[in-house]
Amino acid sequence: MGFFSKIKSFLNKKEEENPSEKIEKQRKLDEGLEKTKSSFFEKLSKKVVGKSKIDDADLDDIEEILITSDIGVDTSLKIIESLEKRVEKEKYINSEELNSILKREIEQLLVNSSDIDSDVKQESDSPYVIMVVGVNGVGKTTTIGKLAYKFKKSGFKVVLGAADTFRAAAIDQLSIWAERVGVEIVKQTMGSDPASVAYDTLQSAISKNADVVIIDTAGRLHNKVNLMNELSKVKNVMSKLTSNAPHEVLLVLDASTGQNAIEQAKQFSSVTDVNSLALTKLDGTAKGGVVIGISDQLKIPVRYIGVGEAMEDLQIFNKEEFVDTLFNNKK
Amino acid sequence: MFENLSEKLEKAFKVLKGQGSISEINVAQTMKEIRKALISADVDFKTAKEFTAKVKEKAIGEKVLTTLKPGELLTKIMKDELAELMGSSSAEINLLSKPSVILVAGLQGSGKTTFCGKLAYFLKNNKNKNPLLVACDVYRPAAIDQISVLGEQISVDVYKEIENQNPVDISTNAIGYAKKNKHDVVIVDTAGRLAIDEPMMTEITNVKSAISPNEILFVVDSMTGQDAVNTAKTFNERLDFDGVVLTKLDGDTRGGAALTIRSVVDKPIKFIGTSEKMEGLDVFHPDRMASRILGMGDVISLVERAQQQFDEQEARKIQKKIAKNTFGFDDFLKQIQQIKKMGNIKDLAGMIPGVGKAIKDVDIDNDSFKGIESIIYSMTPYERSNPHVLNGSRKKRIAAGSGTNVQEINQLIKQFSQMGKMMKMMQGGGASRMMQMMKGNNMPKF
Numbered sequence: 001m002g003f004f005s006k007i008k009s010f011l012n013k014k015e016e017e018n019p020s021e022k023i024e025k026q027r028k029l030d031e032g033l034e035k036t037k038s039s040f041f042e043k044l045s046k047k048v049v050g051k052s053k054i055d056d057a058d059l060d061d062i063e064e065i066l067i068t069s070d071i072g073v074d075t076s077l078k079i080i081e082s083l084e085k086r087v088e089k090e091k092y093i094n095s096e097e098l099n100s101i102l103k104r105e106i107e108q109l110l111v112n113s114s115d116i117d118s119d120v121k122q123e124s125d126s127p128y129v130i131m132v133v134g135v136n137g138v139g140k141t142t143t144i145g146k147l148a149y150k151f152k153k154s155g156f157k158v159v160l161g162a163a164d165t166f167r168a169a170a171i172d173q174l175s176i177w178a179e180r181v182g183v184e185i186v187k188q189t190m191g192s193d194p195a196s197v198a199y200d201t202l203q204s205a206i207s208k209n210a211d212v213v214i215i216d217t218a219g220r221l222h223n224k225v226n227l228m229n230e231l232s233k234v235k236n237v238m239s240k241l242t243s244n245a246p247h248e249v250l251l252v253l254d255a256s257t258g259q260n261a262i263e264q265a266k267q268f269s270s271v272t273d274v275n276s277l278a279l280t281k282l283d284g285t286a287k288g289g290v291v292i293g294i295s296d297q298l299k300i301p302v303r304y305i306g307v308g309e310a311m312e313d314l315q316i317f318n319k320e321e322f323v324d325t326l327f328n329n330k331k
Numbered sequence: 332m333f334e335n336l337s338e339k340l341e342k343a344f345k346v347l348k349g350q351g352s353i354s355e356i357n358v359a360q361t362m363k364e365i366r367k368a369l370i371s372a373d374v375d376f377k378t379a380k381e382f383t384a385k386v387k388e389k390a391i392g393e394k395v396l397t398t399l400k401p402g403e404l405l406t407k408i409m410k411d412e413l414a415e416l417m418g419s420s421s422a423e424i425n426l427l428s429k430p431s432v433i434l435v436a437g438l439q440g441s442g443k444t445t446f447c448g449k450l451a452y453f454l455k456n457n458k459n460k461n462p463l464l465v466a467c468d469v470y471r472p473a474a475i476d477q478i479s480v481l482g483e484q485i486s487v488d489v490y491k492e493i494e495n496q497n498p499v500d501i502s503t504n505a506i507g508y509a510k511k512n513k514h515d516v517v518i519v520d521t522a523g524r525l526a527i528d529e530p531m532m533t534e535i536t537n538v539k540s541a542i543s544p545n546e547i548l549f550v551v552d553s554m555t556g557q558d559a560v561n562t563a564k565t566f567n568e569r570l571d572f573d574g575v576v577l578t579k580l581d582g583d584t585r586g587g588a589a590l591t592i593r594s595v596v597d598k599p600i601k602f603i604g605t606s607e608k609m610e611g612l613d614v615f616h617p618d619r620m621a622s623r624i625l626g627m628g629d630v631i632s633l634v635e636r637a638q639q640q641f642d643e644q645e646a647r648k649i650q651k652k653i654a655k656n657t658f659g660f661d662d663f664l665k666q667i668q669q670i671k672k673m674g675n676i677k678d679l680a681g682m683i684p685g686v687g688k689a690i691k692d693v694d695i696d697n698d699s700f701k702g703i704e705s706i707i708y709s710m711t712p713y714e715r716s717n718p719h720v721l722n723g724s725r726k727k728r729i730a731a732g733s734g735t736n737v738q739e740i741n742q743l744i745k746q747f748s749q750m751g752k753m754m755k756m757m758q759g760g761g762a763s764r765m766m767q768m769m770k771g772n773n774m775p776k777f
């Protein structure tokens with residue numbers, strides 16, 4: 001079929017549109033109008049007030065909102081199922097109750113994180129080592145700069161290790177951060193062995209009695225087995241100096257990433273035992289809902305969120321706040 | 332690239348298998364699965380809904396030809412629709428002006444700077460251009476260093492003003508510089524910015540009006556989730572960009588963003604990024620990508636890439652040698668180097684129909700040739716051109732020299748002779764015989 005005949009048939013079809021299509025169109029229009037004036041919970045309350053049961057249409061709406069927050073099909077279904085069960089059990093439910101149930105259901109899926117400062121203090125004999133990993137462009141180096149600032153402000157002595165020896169100017173980027181924050185950095189030249197940089201960094205940190213060591217690594221796609229193996233080598237070499245280093249393997253995730261983040265978390269965990277997450281770029285319109293499924297499936301807590309480009313723009317993750325803002329439209 | 336989605340769809344189609352015609356009932360479950368698969372692939376919620384509705388409408392009532400199973404018919408409909416959704420043909424970039432100005436924009440970490448390097452490399456090598464890279468990311472630490480290093484790597488000029496914090500001035504000056512220095516393409520790299528960052532969005536619209544680019548490209552990470560739609564929409568409203576660049580497609584993302592963006596902003600996807608290397612840039616072909624999504628492979632891309640990288644003269648020489656039976660290890664080595672030039676082996680293999688899924692969890696890296704190379708390098712020139720002289724003591728010496736053992740050398744010799752046989756068959760037009768041989772699992776394993 002040629003291009004013009006395609007257009008023609010498309011136009012013809014429009015003319016003979018049947019009633020069900022018209023209803024669909026109206027529904028879409030309504031939906032569109034509704035979106036502009038209401039946030040998620042307002043919309044939800046309107047739907048369920050005075051009902052003892054959430055009907056299919058409501059559930060579809062909830063599903064849509066969960067999915068457009070990148071929560072994913074499986075986790076969304078899980079949330080909806082438990083919500084449905086609650087509603088079935090309790091004969092009457094008002095909108096406020098439903099709101100808090102939904103929030104609590106989601107919060108329950110998020111694993112709690114311990115207090116980072118006390119974790120650092122607990123490691124009194126040797127530095128607390130954080131190794132930062134993730135795919136390309138998620139904001140690892142920026143997160144490290146912000147972390148260094150945070151630790152320095154808490155009174156810790158910080159040493160950074162520039163083990164991203166691959167990407168053009170990655171070492172310069174981290175050096176600028178080190179200078180800006182006022183912490184030490186250990187680096188070699190571009191193309192040198194990242195494991196050796198990590199080893200040198202930890203060795204120098206031990207001799208200088210530093211409290212925190214943060215190792216930057218090159219971004220890598222998690223399906224590249226050789227690059228992933230290199231990462232476990234970087235990790236293992238540090239345990240030769242301090243048996244339980246790195247204490248924290250921090251996986252950085254970009255809030256705008258979709259369902260692929262789950263695969264990222266799985267693959268990085270399998271080679272480096274990721275035990276904490278940072279969610280970056282949350283100052284945009286992306287919701288980062290995918291971390292809910294990750295935290296639930298892999299039992300890894302979200303520890304930090306990135307909300308801007310300045311060095312103060314790193315916050316400790318708060319799940320109540322996160323879930324609240326998850327459903328608020330940012331405009 | 333899109334293996335995961337193909338897998339899911341394959342599963343969905345299984346439900347239809349063995350049924351004689353497409354009806355409302357047998358298609359409903361499949362459509363639900365397809366919608367779920369598309370959403371899990373990060374296709375925008377609404378796009379996925381509209382898409383499945385469209386496919387369903389086309390599928391129902393369609394007479395199933397005797398030669399086609401309903402699943403196959405549905406695959407065909409899906410493929411046509413997917414290709415249509417992603418745009419109907421590949422789009423070139425506008426290089427008519429002198430100099431042609433290309434403005435590159437996108438979110439933080441989407442891969443703008445790497446793309447700029449790749450584009451410059453592509454234009455220099457494939458289009459005979461003399462590009463100029465312009466460093467306009469004045470915010471991120473070391474961003475200017477990054478593009479400078481890339482420029483050096485690919486021997487392309489980089490225009491930068493270290494002290495200047497104003498991208499509008501820098502880009503305007505860069506065009507003057509390009510005119511003076513006979514650069515015919517100017518690629519302006521900009522800082523990453525969020526669509527809702529008003530001052531930054533104003534800045535880039537100011538850059539746009541100052542330099543009136545011939546082409547504005549919006550760079551998107553292929554792993555982007557549901558937010559792709561919002562971001563693409565806003566950037567399009569502000570910049571009215573001409574095309575989209577989809578990066579990091581060498582990951583295992585299902586790449587739903589590719590399906591959505593085109594339909595939402597009605598702009599073509601012009602390039603895709605497929606590795607961290609400077610040659611890892613491909614022109615986007617919607618039809619091929621649709622085939623790929625449905626697990627039909629992408630043979631055309633493979634052939635094109637092979638043609639581009641393969642040295643024809645070298646190939647002819649080798650052909651002669653095969654004909655004369657003088658194909659030796661040196662030639663084998665050259666062939667390996669030819670293959671390596673073509674790019675990531677796994678990418679190449681993934682383009683062959685049916686292979687993509689099989690090698691999903693296998694890592695084939697260019698390093699896999701290292702062992703072979705070191706063995707060949709440990710041979711004397713005489714041994715390389717006369718493989719039959721390799722006896723026990725020679726093998727031992729080679730093993731010691733290459734850090735391998737005699738078994739490995741025996742294996743290589745075996746593979747080598749099989750390869751020789753296979754190439755002879757190809758020459759004799761015996762492709763079908765070769766296929767049989769491959770099916771018999773006699774493929775050399777590297």
